[in-house]
Amino acid sequence: MNKHLIPLFVLAIFTNYLFAQNTKITGTITDNENTPMIGVNVLLNNTSKGTITDDSGNFVLSNIENGNYTLTISYVGFKTKELQVNVDNEDVNLSTITLYEGNELLDEVVLDVNRKNKFSRKETAYVSKMPLRNIDNSQVYNTITNQLLISQSVNTFEDALKNAAGITKLWSSTGRSGDGAGYYSSRGFAVQPQLVNGVAGITNGFINPSNVERVEVIKGPSGTLFGSSVTSYGGLINIVTKKPYNSTGGEITASGGSYDFTKFNADVNVSPSDKFSFRFNAGFQQEHSYQDAGLKKSVFVAPSVSYKVNNDVTLNFSYEASDNEQTNETFLFLNRYGPLAFNSIEELGYNTDLSFTSNDVTIENITQNYRGEIAWKISDQWSSQTLISGGLAKSLGYYTYLWNGADYSDPNAPVGTENFALYAQDTNSRTKTLNLQQNFNGIFKIGNIQNKLLVGVDYLDYNIIDNSSNWGYLHTIDITGDRIYGEPEINEANLSAALSGLGFLNSDIKQNIFGAYISDVIDILPSVSVMASVRYDRFDYQGDRNTDTDNGTEYTESTFSPKFGIVYQPIEDQLSVFANYQNGFSYVNPEYITDFSTNELILQSYDVEQANQLEFGVKTNLFNNKLESTLSFYNINVDNxxxxxxxxxxLEINSKGIELEINANPISNLNIHSGFSYNDSEITDSPSAPFLEGSRYGESGPEITYNLWADYKFFKNFGAGAGFNGQSKYDTMVGYKSVTGSFYIPAYTIFNASLYYENDTYRVSIKANNITDEIYYSGWSTITPQQRRMLLGTFTYKF
Structure with missing residues (x-):
């Protein structure tokens, strides 16, 4: 070769190499309102290249070699998009890429391999009913992610909620109409899971976590955006279900473990075109109790469909039906009207292996919920969301409970001993709901100040029809289970005979609520934003129609609910300081009370209860998203x-405390989720019952709760998880102790651990819950023993 051509040849190769190495892929990600999306994951499949979008929704992937690639773009709450990209010595500008809402990722395990902080996922459109990042939100909420549920092999909704800071169980689900899916304490007040995908969703029994994508626990009085029917003064629990996505795949899961635990679940998604996606999720789960009797069975199906009519309109529909059967958990109701003969578990001497029930006595819950959505992009700045949802929940079978004290038909069984009388009801009730909701979201500027505006209305209709029997008495037993009085055995035949001739409730209660709300997030400066919101509610109650000719009680009330918040970011997108004022309210239904001066019944109506919260704290998203945390102090006052x-x-109640949640990725392959809370609740004034003053409010639960879970992948496919959760002791009789004395639910710490092997095709895990076989309890003027040590094996095949 000519010696003069050699340098030119080398230069050409070197230039071509540099040119190829400097090739970039760029683009801008927006939502269907044309709003730039921040923090969207952009991954170049089968490479180590990946990034997230900046404040303007832009991304850049640099130093891309020539070739054909698949670009995966994903963001929680939006449909994942895959694009084919060809790189051939030139930069590739993909211009504007639009993501559409209505999807939660099924294959998060694969995609999250590229996301460092796997237990952190705080972006949601549900908390504020508008797309708003956690660090920009003045309200506190905890997110229990899909990856956390998988890491912990969660099989009960109760276990899922143990990951939320400050949440503790008061009652398990009884299956009885009105009790819903259990009671939990949050910020000193009882709350139930009654929100599904941002709208009302009901159940009277077991919630199967196999159709749960994530759980959002929204803290504090939240009446302004969500009303009163699905919230408490401590907050609300939103269940986000699995939805269709734009691909074909799925997974099949089989589990087995202690106490005959068996689970099978199939989850399949089909997307024959970019316009249509269908997902079908179904499962079966059963287990027996560690006690001498007790069982749970659950079957569910959950189909869902997404259809993109055109670039502006998308239709989404989901449906879930479940059939659950269970025995009543052991609920020892402590006497509220006389001194207790015991003040602790040790003094009571209860053997937790005893259930005081029979597998012959069960209650069945049949639940259906549906949700239809029309998502319409009106313009580049405005969008519309039209929702219709509803549900039906039935309770059928026997509900029983054990009351501490004498059977009042037996004068020989004195009050105040360790005796428990068993009462029963043959339940036959159903609850129907219909929810209509219309939301408009828009972005506009007044001068240089940007506004994110939400305007919405919703209508909720409840109808509770209860044809259950009146309560009947079966027998009295002592704490060892020996019969003292009444029928010797608890079985279907004896219960049927005990309830025969007692009559039925024949209750029919209707409630409907119309609400209208407006919320505006105003970006005053790049680092300062404020939120102002207000809601109007009109409540109409018609109840207690006990005969065909009785029109029942009618009651109408209305109220306003304001909300304000401010966020200052001294380090933009990494550190925010926030404060909020939030309002919650509750309608108190009228009731008949006795006028002792005349001994006549009079109808007493009540004002709308009001709760007001002041809160401030800090949120972080530091070290390239490796440390996400929220620390807050709240003060809630209820005046009436x-x-x-x-x-x-x-009553006047004050509930204040601190909460801390941390999601961290301190080193590669190690992910940590933890929470801590302290709550100080007190009845500060009670003119009609002064003995309550100074007491902790009855549904407040323990003062201190804590949780931690760590997951470490020590080889490419092998990993381990370990953690604990616990709480301080608390007096379950705080509302009655001036009469009964105290009874303390002991403090506890429960340790759990797991081992797993995982690749793109399957996952195998072994999990141990309550490793030390701790005996522990929950209760709300009750005593209920909790799950003993349990071993669980799970196999998941992914396709």
């Missing part, structure tokens, strides 16, 4: 709380 004991509305 109704007290059932005196049928008056004069």
């Amino acid at each position: 709380k109704y007290y059932w004991g005196t049928q008056t509305q004069d």
Whole structure:
């Protein structure tokens, strides 16, 4: 070769190499409102290249070699998009790429391999009913992610909620109409999971976590955006279900473990075109109790469909039906009207292996929920969301409970001993709901100030029809299970005979609520934003129609609910300081009370209860998203709380505390989720029942709760998880202790651990819950023993 051509040849190769190495792929990601999306994951498949979008929704992938690639773009709450990209010595500009809402990722395990902080996922459109990042939100909420549920092999909704800071169980689901899916304490007040995908969703029994994509626990009074029917003054629980996505795949899961635990679940998604996606999720789960009797069975199906009519309109529909059967968990109701003969578990001497029930006595819950959505892009700045949802929940079978004290038909069984009388009801009730909701979201500027505006209306209709029997008495037993009085055995035949001739409730209660709300997030400066919101609610109650000719009680009330918040970011997108004022409210239904001066029944109506919260704290998203945390202090005051004991509305309650949640990725392959809370709740004034003053409010639960879970992948496919959760002791009789004395639910710490092997095709895991076989309890003027040590094996095939 000519010596003069050699340098030119080398230069050409070197230039071509540099040119190829400097090739970039760029683009801008927006939502269907044409709003730039921040923090969207952009991954170049089968490479180590990946990035997230900046504040303007832009991304850049640099130093891309020539070739054909698949670009995966994903963001929680939006449909994942895959694009084919060819790189041939020139930069590739993909211009604007639009993501559409309505999808939660099924194959998060694969995609999250490229996301460092796997347990952190705080972006959601549900909390504020508009797309808003956690660090920009003045409200506190905890997200229990899909990856956390998988890491912990979660098989009960109760276990899922143990990951939320400050949440503790008071009651398990009883299956009885009105009790819903259990009661939990949050910020000193009882709350139930009654929100599904941002709208009302009901159940009277077991929630199967196999159709749960994530759980959002929204903290504090949240009446302004969500009303009163699905919230409490401590917050609300939103269940986000699995939805269709634009690909074909799925997974099949089989599990087995202690106490005959068996689970099978199939989850399949089909997307024959970019316009249509269909997902079918179904499963079966059963287990027996560690006690001498007890069982749970659950079957569910959950089909869902997404259809993109055109670039502006998308239709989404989901449906879930479940059939659950269970025995009543052991609920030892402590006497509220006389001194207790015991003040602790040790003094009571309860053997937790005893259930005091029979597998012959069960209650069945049949539940259906549906949700239809029309998502319409009106313009580049405005969008519309039209929702219709509804549900039907039935309770059929026997509900029983054990009351501490004498059977009042037996004068020989004295009050105040370790005796428990068993009462029963043949339940036959159903709850129907219909929810209509219309939301408009828009972005506009007034001068240089940007506004994110939400305007919405919703209508919720409840109808509870209860044809259950009146309560009947079966027998009295002592704490060892020996019969003292009444029928010797608890079985279907004896219960049927005990309830025969007692009559039925024949109750029919209707409630409908119309609400209208407006919320505006105003970006005053790049680092400062404020939120102002207000809601109007009109409540109509028609209840207690006990005969064909009785029109029942009618009651109408209305109220306003404001909300304000401010966020300052001294380090933009990494550190925010926030404060909020939030309002919650509750309608107190009228009831008949006795006028002792005339001995006549009069109809007493009540004012709308009001709760007001002041809160401030900090949120972080530091070290390239490796440390996400929220630390807050809250103070909630309720000025006109109704007290059932005196049928008056004069309690004043103060509940304050601190909460901390941390999601961290301190080193490669190590992910940590933890939470801590302290709550100080007190009845500060009670004119009609002064003995309550100074007491902790009855549904407040423990003062201290804590949780931690760590997952470490020590080889490419092998990993381990370990953690604990616990709480301090608390007095379950705080509302009655001036009469009964105290009874303390002991403090506890529960340790759990797992091992797993995982690749793109399957996952195998072994999990041990309650490794030390701790005996522990929950309760709300009750005592319920909790799950003992349990071993669980799970196999998941992914395709």
